[in-house]
Amino acid sequence: MNKRVYNFYAGPATLPENVLKTAQTELLNYQNSGMSIMEMSHRSPSVEKVMSSAEQSIKELLNIPEGYRVLFLQGGASSQFFMVPYNFLPKNKVANYLVTGSFAEKAYQEGAQIGQAHVAATTKELKYTRVNTPDEISLSKDVAYVHLTSNNTIYGTQWDKFPEFDVPLIADMSSDILSRQFDASKFDLIYAGAQKNLGPAGVTIVVISNDLLEISAQQKTLPTMLNYTTHAQKDSLYNTPSVFPIYIVNLVLEWLKEQGGVVEVEKQNRHKAGIIYDIIDQSDGFYQGHAQRDRSIMNITFRLQNEDLEKKFVQETADKGLIGLKGHRSVGGIRASIYNAMPVSGCQALADFMINFMRNN
Ligand SMILES: *Cc1c(COP(=O)(O)O)cnc(C)c1O
Numbered sequence: 001m002n003k004r005v006y007n008f009y010a011g012p013a014t015l016p017e018n019v020l021k022t023a024q025t026e027l028l029n030y031q032n033s034g035m036s037i038m039e040m041s042h043r044s045p046s047v048e049k050v051m052s053s054a055e056q057s058i059k060e061l062l063n064i065p066e067g068y069r070v071l072f073l074q075g076g077a078s079s080q081f082f083m084v085p086y087n088f089l090p091k092n093k094v095a096n097y098l099v100t101g102s103f104a105e106k107a108y109q110e111g112a113q114i115g116q117a118h119v120a121a122t123t124k125e126l127k128y129t130r131v132n133t134p135d136e137i138s139l140s141k142d143v144a145y146v147h148l149t150s151n152n153t154i155y156g157t158q159w160d161k162f163p164e165f166d167v168p169l170i171a172d173m174s175s176d177i178l179s180r181q182f183d184a185s186k187f188d189l190i191y192a193g194a195q196k197n198l199g200p201a202g203v204t205i206v207v208i209s210n211d212l213l214e215i216s217a218q219q220k221t222l223p224t225m226l227n228y229t230t231h232a233q234k235d236s237l238y239n240t241p242s243v244f245p246i247y248i249v250n251l252v253l254e255w256l257k258e259q260g261g262v263v264e265v266e267k268q269n270r271h272k273a274g275i276i277y278d279i280i281d282q283s284d285g286f287y288q289g290h291a292q293r294d295r296s297i298m299n300i301t302f303r304l305q306n307e308d309l310e311k312k313f314v315q316e317t318a319d320k321g322l323i324g325l326k327g328h329r330s331v332g333g334i335r336a337s338i339y340n341a342m343p344v345s346g347c348q349a350l351a352d353f354m355i356n357f358m359r360n361n
Pocket of ligand 1: 076077078151152153172173175193194196
């Protein structure tokens with residue numbers, strides 16, 4: 001391949017080409033410093049500037065009200081699965097989980113290992129073909145927090161309207177952060193691994209309310225690195241942060257603003273997803289969507305009549321420079337991940353291929 005492909009991988013995922021070009025230009029000599037940003041002290045003014053710029057952009061793009069901090073942590077979204085209960089699940093309270101997919105289930109399992117955890121709703125018995133309706137949610141007594149996964153990356157479902165509670169609401173938004181508008185003030189903690197919609201792997205964005213930070217400040221027996229307050233007090237510089245991934249995230253956020261921010265990007269995302277869902281819906285069952293409702297605008301999952309045909313689909317798309325379409329092993333079939341940085345032309349190319357493939361098979 002001597003040109004860039006359309007990359008439909010679920011994560012790490014495609015990045016805006018202009019971001020990669022800027023990084024390339026600045027790689028050897030970052031803004032006349034005579035060195036790469038990778039080689040700089042994390043306490044240098046240049047790096048501090050990148051980090052505060054990224055924090056500001058996230059607050060601005062997500063429309064985050066006063067009273068929240070943005071942190072840049074490591075260990076992936078998976079480390080948030082245990083950091084959340086270690087900080088916010090006291091012995092006499094119960095963590096409540098909405099289990100609507102594999103990552104949601106993993107988050108629940110970590111909670112259950114650390115303290116009392118309750119599945120307040122799940123669609124597991126429906127093979128995660130949708131998320132729950134509000135009337136299916138039943139909270140336990142003495143709720144510490146409710147945890148949900150906004151977009152189920154593997155199954156291709158997504159909460160359209162978020163349920164509301166009068167207890168802290170915590171969300172794993174790894175695979176749809178900054179893809180659509182929502183009311184951030186309804187959440188006490190939002191986290192996202194960067195490698196789907198924000199940048200490369202290696203940094204996890206955490207947006208946390210001061211109310212929750214007051215709770216973690218009371219945790220006296222936690223390892224220092226596991227306490228959110230440590231990172232908030234030191235502006236994510238308690239230890240060496242992953243400077244290069246944060247630098248790329250900052251470039252992606254600038255790119256997002258150039259696109260018109262979340263309002264415009266959401267329009268694009270809905271348009272892009274519609275191009276592919278239309279083909280599925282008009283295919284008379286040749287393509288069968290996994291999601292029955294609550295379809296994701298980020299991860300589109302579908303099956304063909306048999307596995308041989310699916311293999312052929314994956315092979316032929318790859319030959320045409322449409323790569324990463326094999327579904328997750330737990331669902332099988334096809335998954336097209338179309339995050340913010342996937343251009344409309346990529347979705348159109350996939351849709352055109354799907355029409356031809358249906359004709360020929
Ligand atoms: C990818 C993903 C994760 C896992 O992220 P890591 O950074 O690899 O730990 C967790 N939750 C969701 C929703 C994801 O899509």
